Amino acid sequence: MTTASHEFTPGQPLVFRNGTVLTMDNAHHVLTGADVLIVGDRIAAVGEHLAAPEGAAEIDATGGVVMPGMIDTHRHMWQTAMRGYGADWTLTQYFVWNYLQWGKSFRPQDIYAGNLLSAIEAIDAGVTTTVDWSHNLQTIDHAEAATDALQQVPGRFVLAYGNIQAAPWEWSTTPEFRDFVSRRFSGGDDMLGFQMAFDVPPASPDFPEKAAFEVARELGVPVTTHAGVWKVTTDDGIRLMYEHEFMTPSTIYVHAASLSADSYHRIAATGGSASLSTESEQNAGQGYPPTWKLRAHGIGVSLSMDTSVWWSADLFSAMRATLSADRAREHLEAHNRDETVTHHHLRAEQVVDWATRGGAKALGMDSLVGSLEPGKKADVVLIKNDASPVMFPLLNPYGHVVFQAQRGDVHTVVVNGRVVKHDHGLVGVDLGAARREIERTVDYLRGELGPEAWTAGMHPDIPETRVLDNPYTYTYTEDLTD
Ligand SMILES: [Zn+2]
Structure with a gap:
């Protein structure tokens, strides 16, 4: 089920406006009140007051942090x-x-x-x-x-x-x-x-x-x-x-x-x-x-x-x-x-x-992704949550990302120039279908294990004697403990 509050057209240019941008470039430039422009699958520009092509979708990043995926x-x-x-x-x-x-x-x-x-x-x-x-x-x-x-x-x-x-x-x-x-x-x-x-x-x-x-x-x-x-x-x-x-x-x-x-x-x-x-x-x-x-x-x-x-x-x-x-x-x-x-x-x-x-x-992908620099693939995350008391004041952006933010604050996600999440809702993703697949798998595994093994697997007993055999497969030595 798609929960988009905003329609994005494939290939439409995108611009994040007025965010705190962690570029993660070599100098780790941090820009405030800055924009990130995406054209096609690439980042076209990063900076203040960028001119966007006609028809570009604007995403308001005010109060948020824009960073690489x-x-x-x-x-x-x-x-x-x-x-x-x-x-x-x-x-x-x-x-x-x-x-x-x-x-x-x-x-x-x-x-x-x-x-x-x-x-x-x-x-x-x-x-x-x-x-x-x-x-x-x-x-x-x-x-x-x-x-x-x-x-x-x-x-x-x-x-x-x-x-x-x-x-x-x-x-x-x-x-x-x-x-x-x-x-x-x-x-x-x-x-x-x-x-x-x-x-x-x-x-x-x-x-x-x-x-x-x-x-x-x-x-x-x-x-x-x-x-x-x-x-x-x-x-x-x-x-x-x-x-x-x-x-x-x-x-x-x-x-x-x-x-x-x-x-x-x-x-x-x-x-x-x-x-x-x-x-x-x-x-x-x-x-x-x-x-x-x-x-x-x-x-x-x-x-x-x-x-x-x-x-x-x-x-x-x-x-x-x-x-x-x-x-x-x-x-x-x-x-x-x-x-x-x-x-x-x-x-x-x-x-x-x-x-x-x-x-x-x-991953050998440093020329493609990992930072917000013109020419790189547009994998971009906006951390912003206007309903959260945790999003302000935004004083130390790195500290905020590490110790204050959490995944519920991920507002918008762009992968390869495509919006896959916006306004906290997945875009063009069928979560219901995934849920049905998972339910079938869990039902099947519960049946295979039976109720006893299912419960014992989740809450394994502490053995009375120390477990001595290393259960790792294709291990050659018989006894790894001493
Ligand atoms: Zn692992």
């Missing part, structure tokens, strides 16, 4: 079908439920349903580019369904193809996989990118993941990998990738938390970047969000929300959590030395950069 570099979008189900899980319980018990139950239409809802949720929240870390593509039909959903929602997406139900050297080397990639991703469409998504758990000396990296290299596609996940993926994986020259500037290391200085040096030296999911790292225990280590090593940072089975798709929350985690650690360490922090090293401005420009750089 946010970029989430790691979301398991299919899991949105089980929104909130695992709020009290640990990472072990997540692995058990998804990897060993119920992940296999997801049919192509269930992947479709989760992706559809997640994609709509992203644009509604001002996240104009999202990497779908899609690691339950058990068959090509599942992959087609995931891709169909992404193409039906007017956001910018990257399908990161993965499959936890098989080893990466198995699924990536089939003719069906090659055929799928060439059929659906050969067009060079900047609305739908492609990556390969797989992990390198503690090493087999044979490094069988090599075959999957070779496919990625041959196809010329980036690899995204959960790295530095406490006792799941370790320095060994990074070392093997490095020794085989698979670490590149386009490689994304998700979490990158529990790693040694050697591994950070290797990431820095090869130009890759880290995708921080602070709420995830804080709750699931991959390791402390390593913001200070990444900054010390000069490693690029982007932000992500990981999965709605636990958390939201809200990058305001990611910015807030990331800034708070960095400062909490700084205070705690200072107090342990009997010192007082009198000057925060990480600033609000930096996390806004990570949520926008950082994502664009990580």
Whole structure:
């Protein structure tokens, strides 16, 4: 159901008038009382009192913040079908439920349903580019369904193809996989990118993941990998990738938390970047969000929300959590030395950069999106809420975005020059259809699990003895605990 209060004609020029504009350009120019003009799919101009072409639609940004669309570099979008189900899980319980018990139950239409809802949720929240870390593509039909959903929602997406139900050297080397990639991703469409998504758990000396990296290299596609996940993926994986020259500037290391200085040096030296999911790292225990280590090593940072089975798709929350985690650690360490922090090293401005420009750089899309500059694709967000007591006074725009605003304050969203949300309502998006798809999937999964397993899965017992087996699939070592 469309809830537009304003009709926009496709291709109609748009101008945001009189806003506080966070350009996120190299100099981080902040303009007040400024306009952003969009012609076609591009930003035509940014500045004061811009002349707009005849017939341009005017969007009043008075009292609001105009900023680049946010970029989430790691979301398991299919899991949105089980929104909130695992709020009290640990990472072990997540692995058990998804990897060993119920992940296999997801049919192509269930992947479709989760992706559809997640994609709509992203644009509604001002996240104009999202990497779908899609690691339950058990068959090509599942992959087609995931891709169909992404193409039906007017956001910018990257399908990161993965499959936890098989080893990466198995699924990536089939003719069906090659055929799928060439059929659906050969067009060079900047609305739908492609990556390969797989992990390198503690090493087999044979490094069988090599075959999957070779496919990625041959196809010329980036690899995204959960790295530095406490006792799941370790320095060994990074070392093997490095020794085989698979670490590149386009490689994304998700979490990158529990790693040694050697591994950070290797990431820095090869130009890759880290995708921080602070709420995830804080709750699931991959390791402390390593913001200070990444900054010390000069490693690029982007932000992500990981999965709605636990958390939201809200990058305001990611910015807030990331800034708070960095400062909490700084205070705690200072107090342990009997010192007082009198000057925060990480600033609000930096996390806004990570949520926008950082994502664009990580995805190799910095020339296209991530800042409001003439010539770039028009992915633009207006944060404005005249009914909210939180929108004024607007004194410190970066601080306001990080600690005051929330996704309900996202007033207008433009992706590729097209208005997809205006006056707090989605435009041209059928939320009712997504709801029906989700209801069918939830009904089916409830039936598959039965009432007992359904409840037990949501509220898993704390085992009497410590869980000793690492349930991560394609793990070679028998016992990772000590
Ligand atoms: Zn993840």
